Amino acid sequence: MSASLEIGIASLTQMTISDQHAQPQVSSEVAEAGQKTVGSPKIKAEVEGLNFFYGKLQALKNINMGFNANQVTAIIGPSGCGKSTLLRCFNRIHDLYPETRYEGKIILQPSGINLIGPETDPLEMRMRMSMVFQKPNAFPKSVFDNVAFGLRLRGVAGKELKDQVEQSLRSAALWDEVKDRLRESAYTLSGGQQQRLCIARALATEPEILLFDEPTSALDPIATAKIENLIFDLKREVTVVIVTHNMQQAARVSDFTAFMYLGELIELAPTKVMFENPAIKLTEEYITGHFG
């Protein structure tokens, strides 16, 4: 087992040393496989030759993959593999920090805009995406104001604001629990409720893509189950990308799964195929729990 893992790592290291512009062997196979499997009619976003750098450290290496509209794509991989980094490219949150750099493209469909292009305003991208973070990060404001904040930024007010807040709380399966305490601080809610409040806040602005960054890692199993059901239901309205270190979670909620390792996309396949019959040895070893 360990021998084959070493071979796997060795071949990956070899790839990273090779010229960036030359297509690495594994990735090109994956890219083709990805295009075959993701070849369904509606694609929401296409990642093309994406490299990402924290200073001199290259965190993403030539990522090529597609994300289907109104489906859930899960990104799995061991800690430090770049899955969160990839997700955070989508709302340009990296731009908040110095010495971060993108190369390549993330094309958003149907508008065809390059999300990470220098001509694209990060603010606009953040208006069009929503993200739910690992730790519930509700604002220390009232329940209502938490959900309303994004809407107010977009100029929604009055009756419309109230209705949309209620609608979002309903979509996040939280309305019945908080309808009598909208004026109370969000911090009086339980951890699971706070995370659903964050989901409601993310839904309120009607994003094109909803990004989840390990949304249940700080929650208990019951709260986790509620949020997983929610994610499963949400794809009717929105395209979902979820980063998770929990493979059972990926298997439960996603339509497609991407496996990343050391900053590279190793395999992208329909979730069923990925978990029952992965094409690449490294994926199989990760899924069966041999490392990571």
Place this chain on the structure above:
Amino acid sequence: MSDFKRIIAKRKRQDFIFNIVGIMCTLVGIVTLGALLTDLLMDGLTRLNWTFLTSFPSRFAARAGILSSWVGTLLIMLVTALTAVPLGVSAGIYLEEYARKNWVTNLIEINIANLAGVPSIIYGLMALGLLVYQFKLGQSVLTGGLTLAFLILPIVIVATREALRTIPQGIREAAYALGSSKWQVVRHHLLPYSLGGTMTGIIIALSRAIGETAPLITIGALTFIAFLPPLPVTTQPPFLSIEWLWSPFSVLPIQMFNWVSRPDQDFVVNAAGAGLVLIVVTLLLNAIAILIRYRVRKRIKW
């Protein structure tokens, strides 16, 4: 087992000893402060009455009051607060949230921390050269207020930055992820959430400024003044006047300093009375700060 018992007994003895030492150390502080306050109260209370508060200084100890100096103190603090708070809070926000972190901002950061430790008389000298002689602001309320504002500016900046740093990064990311601009994040999130900490810093800074004597003597504050600055409201349009800014002034600590240095024992009692008033004003400021912090904390629960 007996080994365990011996070790445990030894550690309990250590605990006991430090407990005693700790109580002693705490007592030194409390007893000293208590003695000072009692002494001040015993001397000062005899002198504290309405006429003392509403009289100008006088050659006769019994007729002398602190009207001009407490009015001076309040006006100086008003100028100080109105300049140091907006400047300090804005600078703190800029350095913490806007400025790129590089060697220039590092240098500025170290220097601001150092400025907070510069002796206050140095600020007095700087103000004398810059405000009085260079900008010809005179030995006025404005000069005094600005001098103390310079003095506490570093404290306000540092307090603002510290308060901003206690806000979890996740809150910033959540606000940005919803599409906020930097200013919107500052205005709607960082400022309100850090208000408690910032207010505490501001009040500590003002409490320091209210007791300052040296820099104000350096710029030439008066020790004997028998008139009040012009009123800020007038009967003629525009009904507001800033004439008082140019008025000469005295403040409570200077009045005390002046009285204490006189040979007549009655004036020393007067100084104790003025000291009591100064302490009460400072405690009032602190009470206001605690009230504001309490209200803010009640609204914002982490």
